[in-house]
Amino acid sequence: xxxxxxxxxxxxxxxxxxxxxxxxxxxxxxxxxxxxxxxxxxxxxxxxxxxxxxxxxxxxxxxxxxxxxxxxxxxxxxxxxxxxxxxxxxxxxxxxxxxxxxxxxxxxxxxxxxxxxxxxxxxxxxxxxxxxxxxxxxxxxxxxxxxxxxxxxxxxxxxxxxxxxxxxxxxxxxxxxxxxxxxxxxxxxxxxxxxxxxxxxxxxxxxxxxxxxxxxxxxxxxxxxxxxxxxxxxxxxxxxxxxxxxxxxxxxxxxxxxxxxxxxxxxxxxxxxxxxxxxxxxxxxxxxxxxxxxxxxxxxxxxxxxxxxxxxxxxxxxxxxxxxxxxxxxxxxxxxxxxxxxxxxxxxxxxxxxxxxxxxxxxxxxxxxxxxxxxxxxxxxxxxxxxxxxxxxxxxxxxxxxxxxxxxxxxxxxxxxxxxxxxxxxxxxxxxxxxxxxxxxxxx
Amino acid sequence: xxxxxxxxxxxxxxxxxxxxxxxxxxxxxxxxxxxxxxxxxxxxxxxxxxxxxxxxxxxxxxxxxxxxxxxxxxxxxxxxxxxxxxxxxxxxxxxxxxxxxxxxxxxxxxxxxxxxxxxxxxxxxxxxxxxxxxxxxxxxxxxxxxxxxxxxxxxxxxxxxxxxxxxxxxxxxxxxxxxxxxxxxxxxxxxxxxxxxxxxxxxxxxxxxxxxxxxxxxxxxxxxxxxxxxxxxxxxxxxxxxxxxxxxxxxxxxxxxxxxxxxxxxxxxxxxxxxxxxxxxxxxxxxxxxxxxxxxxxxxxxxxxxxxxxxxxxxxxxxxxxxxxxxxxxxxxxxxxxxxxxxxxxxxxxxxxxxxxxxxxxxxxxxxxxxxxxxxxxxxxxxxxxxxxxxxxxxxxxxxxxxxxxxxxxxxxxxxxxxxxxxxxxxxxxxxxxxxxxxxxxxxxxxxxxxxxxxxxxxx
Numbered sequence: 013x014x015x016x017x018x019x020x021x022x023x024x025x026x027x028x029x030x031x032x033x034x035x036x037x038x039x040x041x042x043x044x045x046x047x048x049x050x051x052x053x054x055x056x057x058x059x060x061x062x063x064x065x066x067x068x069x070x071x072x073x074x075x076x077x078x079x080x081x082x083x084x085x086x087x088x089x090x091x092x093x094x095x096x097x098x099x100x101x102x103x104x105x106x107x108x109x110x111x112x113x114x115x116x117x118x119x120x121x122x123x124x125x126x127x128x129x130x131x132x133x134x135x136x137x138x139x140x141x142x143x144x145x146x147x148x149x150x151x152x153x154x155x156x157x158x159x160x161x162x163x164x165x166x167x168x169x170x171x172x173x174x175x176x177x178x179x180x181x182x183x184x185x186x187x188x189x190x191x192x193x194x195x196x197x198x199x200x201x202x203x204x205x206x207x208x209x210x211x212x213x214x215x216x217x218x219x220x221x222x223x224x225x226x227x228x229x230x231x232x233x234x235x236x237x238x239x240x241x242x243x244x245x246x247x248x249x250x251x252x253x254x255x256x257x258x259x260x261x262x263x264x265x266x267x268x269x270x271x272x273x274x275x276x277x278x279x280x281x282x283x284x285x286x287x288x289x290x291x292x293x294x295x296x297x298x299x300x301x302x303x304x305x306x307x308x309x310x311x312x313x314x315x316x317x318x319x320x321x322x323x324x325x326x327x328x329x330x331x332x333x334x335x336x337x338x339x340x341x342x343x344x345x346x347x348x349x350x351x352x353x354x355x356x357x358x359x360x361x362x363x364x365x366x367x368x369x370x371x372x373x374x375x376x377x378x379x380x381x382x383x384x385x386x387x388x389x390x391x392x393x394x395x396x397x398x399x400x401x402x403x404x405x406x407x408x409x410x411x412x413x414x415x416x417x418x419x420x421x422x423x424x425x426x427x428x429x430x431x432x433x434x435x436x437x438x439x440x441x442x443x444x445x446x447x448x449x450x451x452x453x454x455x456x
Numbered sequence: 457x458x459x460x461x462x463x464x465x466x467x468x469x470x471x472x473x474x475x476x477x478x479x480x481x482x483x484x485x486x487x488x489x490x491x492x493x494x495x496x497x498x499x500x501x502x503x504x505x506x507x508x509x510x511x512x513x514x515x516x517x518x519x520x521x522x523x524x525x526x527x528x529x530x531x532x533x534x535x536x537x538x539x540x541x542x543x544x545x546x547x548x549x550x551x552x553x554x555x556x557x558x559x560x561x562x563x564x565x566x567x568x569x570x571x572x573x574x575x576x577x578x579x580x581x582x583x584x585x586x587x588x589x590x591x592x593x594x595x596x597x598x599x600x601x602x603x604x605x606x607x608x609x610x611x612x613x614x615x616x617x618x619x620x621x622x623x624x625x626x627x628x629x630x631x632x633x634x635x636x637x638x639x640x641x642x643x644x645x646x647x648x649x650x651x652x653x654x655x656x657x658x659x660x661x662x663x664x665x666x667x668x669x670x671x672x673x674x675x676x677x678x679x680x681x682x683x684x685x686x687x688x689x690x691x692x693x694x695x696x697x698x699x700x701x702x703x704x705x706x707x708x709x710x711x712x713x714x715x716x717x718x719x720x721x722x723x724x725x726x727x728x729x730x731x732x733x734x735x736x737x738x739x740x741x742x743x744x745x746x747x748x749x750x751x752x753x754x755x756x757x758x759x760x761x762x763x764x765x766x767x768x769x770x771x772x773x774x775x776x777x778x779x780x781x782x783x784x785x786x787x788x789x790x791x792x793x794x795x796x797x798x799x800x801x802x803x804x805x806x807x808x809x810x811x812x813x814x815x816x817x818x819x820x821x822x823x824x825x826x827x828x829x830x831x832x833x834x835x836x837x838x839x840x841x842x843x844x845x846x847x848x849x850x851x852x853x854x855x856x857x858x859x860x861x862x863x864x865x866x867x868x869x870x871x872x873x874x875x876x877x878x879x880x881x882x883x884x885x886x887x888x889x890x891x892x893x894x895x896x897x898x899x900x901x902x903x904x905x906x907x908x909x910x911x912x913x914x915x916x
Contacts, residue, residue: 134668136839183846203902206893207909214911216849224851318836323655324627371651372630
């Protein structure tokens with residue numbers, strides 16, 4: 013093990029650190045047991061992106077052809093000439109250029125009126141329901157991706173989150189790892205070994221620490237796999253050159269200014285900042301892809317994107333957030349390369365927002381929203397689920413986009429057809445009590 | 457339920473109820489561990505960190521910055537040095553606020569009092585989602601939270617809900633009643649009329665008071681939001697610039713019904729009456745009792761403990777000093793098992809406390825906390841920072857904590873006696889396994905890193 017990280021690696025790390033500061037985090041599960049599985053199915057991959065805060069479906073995929081859209085939305089409507097056209101009714105927000113390019117190839121589709129089974133309009137309840145896959149909020153404390161791994165057979169599982177906390181969707185019996193950029197730890201050093209002894213009796217710290225050490229190794233490979241330079245791979249992760257109290261690589265400006273507001277104003281510097289943010293988000297997607305293309309790498313991953321709660325000043329805020337979402341997806345798509353055709357990505361949120369603009373240039377908590385489904389192996393097709401329209405009598409509680417599709421149906425369809433998860437196990441263990449959420453079929 | 461030995465109780469008092477033991481703290485608590493904590497409860501509220509400007513001064517600076525920026529834009533020039541300096545000043549001040557609070561935490565003799573204040577600051581989270589809110593996050597805590605943490609919950613709720621930081625953070629300041637005089641006037645003059653924003657009303661119900669399972673409906677949220685219209689912040693030309701201002705002309709006229717009760721009051725008395733009833737609700741007592749028990753004792757707290765805290769709240773009309781006394785008195789709170797896993801802030805502060813030191817600069821502190829997942833003044837949502845071990849004890853977080861511990865030890869361990877440090881920091885909570893590992897360590901640095909990373913130090 014040497015202590016020389018290549019310059020590319022260092023700058024990649026600092027970019028990724030910025031991504032962590034943007035409220036983006038990645039987690040993955042997968043493992044070597046899958047490598048032993050047979051045939052083409054063994055290469056299939058799934059990435060779930062959770063957009064936290066209540067992402068506004070009417071902005072991500074504006075129904076510009078719906079006769080009620082412009083009037084309901086007023087100043088926060090996407091103009092028809094700005095939207096990237098999908099069909100006679102729908103377009104995509106102009107920031108979603110990569111998604112649109114994929115859509116034109118039949119590799120991206122929208123589900124414009126989807127919702128979890130929760131109707132409380134509380135972020136926290138609705139996110140719990142989205143991540144646990146339960147029919148109601150309380151009583152389940154494991155995530156459905158974790159239970160998916162359980163039913164896919166016993167496996168050595170990796171999990172990772174850039175951002176240092178473990179999201180609920182990954183919590184459960186199967187130990188998930190997490191990772192974020194920074195200096196690694198030398199596994200051969202004494203301290204980790206001594207600590208592992210001390211953690212033997214600690215049910216939480218023992219497994220988490222072991223996973224953390226393992227993930228470092230994989231991270232090195234992921235970071236260097238994406239380096240264009242054919243330089244010899246440095247796998248050293250120690251470099252514990254402790255010249256100060258900061259136990260990490262020198263933090264980039266975005267992180268060092270820990271007070272930097274996340275909401276950006278529209279001046280030149282903000283635009284530059286946004287460009288940098290996009291680049292960081294793209295690298296994050298590409299690094300995750302780097303993990304996933306490794307032999308024995310994860311086949312199931314989750315990404316969190318914060319910042320979708322747009323009660324005020326929605327237009328600028330969503331412009332920024334959607335450009336990051338687009339960048340993460342672009343990074344994943346290019347980073348996966350050949351493996352893109354074996355991958356499905358679903359981006360979903362806990363609930364949509366009110367159909368009408370509120371009094372402060374934003375929208376309040378609603379119900380139906382848009383989910384994006386992307387992948388190189390998607391079958392061509394139009395909307396996923398029905399569009400209920402925005403007619404006054406079609407709105408849910410005279411307020412929100414009426415959901416026509418249960419989120420669990422989409423997830424069940426993807427897990428069954430794309431990942432080959434046993435249908436009976438889907439109904440009993442991954443999404444219990446979901447009989448009324450019929451699996452969406454024919455996506456891949 | 458029997459209590460542990462007074463040696464163990466003294467260690468628990470300093471680590472679980474406090475912010476980690478400073479040298480001599482466990483000894484000071486030994487004679488009467490519960491009395492040691494109860495003596496820290498006082499009507500005057502929490503201590504105040506070394507103060508900077510108040511929130512009105514800060515918002516005046518923000519407004520000045522925004523004006524300069526607009527002027528610069530109008531003249532077509534890029535951001536000049538003046539604008540840049542103003543922006544940098546605002547960020548530096550926010551950094552100073554956070555550092556002052558961390559230093560108070562690292563040095564205070566009344567760490568239970570400080571932890572109690574931090575709990576309420578997190579309960580009424582204000583997160584730096586904009587430069588304006590970031591500039592007043594520190595003053596908010598000093599003005600709205602700290603004076604009231606041992607007073608009546610209702611006063612704390614009103615102080616939080618009428619503070620500019622909260623009104624800006626949750627968009628209340630610009631919420632306008634659709635049938636208010638202001639909206640009617642706007643419509644008459646052909647302007648776009650302002651309207652309702654229900655963000656703060658919803659979070660008061662869901663997060664600050666009765667809790668999400670209290671059975672309120674969307675209609676209750678909307679009605680409460682209507683009652684709250686007019687709660688705003690004075691603009692530079694208003695009678696109370698940059699302070700709370702009730703805009704009567706933005707208030708939605710008429711009686712409101714929230715959770716089955718009718719509120720005929722006019723003006724700001726209406727929302728204040730709703731808040732009074734919310735504070736008195738048994739749902740609120742239960743919600744707060746549960747959160748406190750989770751924060752101090754266990755992610756799955758004993759029902760008997762929650763019941764005690766709830767009863768103390770209801771019996772005293774929501775007096776938080778009585779709730780604090782009930783917590784200290786409860787035998788369930790002294791369970792020898794350390795079920796709580798420290799948050800990054802608690803871990804960092806307790807590290808400095810263990811060696812009787814304090815963080816030297818925000819440039820040292822902020823990157824550490826950001827790397828560990830707890831960026832200063834930046835909770836991910838109005839719900840505040842999580843309290844569950846599962847969230848913070850993630851694989852990457854442990855690796856990061858190890859790096860921090862190694863870095864910290866590299867700077868300070870060479871002039872310390874590791875076994876003394878272990879006694880100082882953990883007292884009777886030190887286990888033979890950790891003591892042995894430290895005794896066998898090759899260097900002082902390794903011994904100290906082992907101590908900081910031990911389950912006993914990571915938990916409380």
